[in-house]
Amino acid sequence: MLTAEELKRSFSRQPAHLISDSRKRRAAVAAILHQATEKTDLLFIERAQREGDPWSGDLGFPGGRCETQDLSPRHTAERETLEEIGIDLADFEYLGQLDDISGAHIPIIVSCFVYMTTQRPPSPLLNHEVARTFWVSLDDLCDDRRHGDFPVRFRQTDLLRPAIQLPLSRGPVLWGITYRLVISLLNRLGCAPPTRSSDDLRREP
Template sequence: MSQPLPSSWPDQLTRFRQALNPYPPQSKVEPERGHAAVALILRAGAWGAEILYIERAAHPRDPWSGDLAFPGGRIDPTDGGIRQAAERETREEIALDLSGAHYLGALDDIVGAHLPVRVSCCVYGLPEGEALALRPNHEVSHHFYMPLARLRAPGRHIMARIDWNGGLRETPALVLLPSGRPLLWGITYRLTSQFLDRIGHPLPPLTDLSAG
């Protein structure tokens, strides 16, 4: 059976904006932690909204080396705020200008479980039908879009063992790429899960791969 066509892109953006703005995002003011801002970017796909992810380039001094992420980075003193920082970092990392995008709102801050950082996330919808050729800089090795429906497909939401900081961590994760490629975990996983919860399409229950 074929899938039903999604509603119009403006209607989808309106629903996302309404879902993100029933209350102000929760900001965790913790001066001892570094503060970063990222952009969760949506585009219109054939079967509904798709989220943009990047794969960070390998670098020995980067704690997120090789991880899947949203474009973004630390907030500079010259930035006018969280939104300005997220947009600047997106321009620098993938040459995407969000000044013409639809700003939909922000998610609650996420605090790192093992690193002294808090991350704010701004959500954008790209104009429908606009062809965008992204040009990643040296910090990004790969980028791709993932449909929301595929994020919630059975078997993608797993408990995984991640090699991090010289040891193995068991953590929830999402399988977005073929076998052998990085999983989505950590702060970006938590932001993705929060966004899906807010729009009323939460992730399915975890699949424990070690149970078989």
């Protein structure tokens, strides 16, 4: 696992590919890493069941849509993280930004900002948009046996999509935009997850 300084240099050498499209709404999320002596974990949320929300009940990162009062997409990610799970990212080390992701079926562009801490945050304070949070080790995320094509449901339609079966006692698989962001992050971290074609990844909402 790369150190925080090595990761920051990696982001500096290879800046994120940003997408500009005024026809699409913008959103921003935070990928939060906890690095201990022997392993590194990544924080996920399970979104609450909400009627009309296309991501209702899905797994993802804390974050949300950019609002006019936000100074930047990064500010959106930090504001939304504080609102949704009570974590102030000002106390974390900022590493850099992943490539923007454009939704294939939802007109939205998602920016992802990566943070790291060596101190496990206290129990999060969840708002009404989040059902729970949990940590997953990078070892599990990089395990080839957890990657594959899984059945998912999107807008009342059953689909078969690339996804990761996380080590959870219950809950959906990780797929869609967050899956694409996780693959991008794992590549940055030096992990070699299974390769997916660009056509496969463009199918994700």
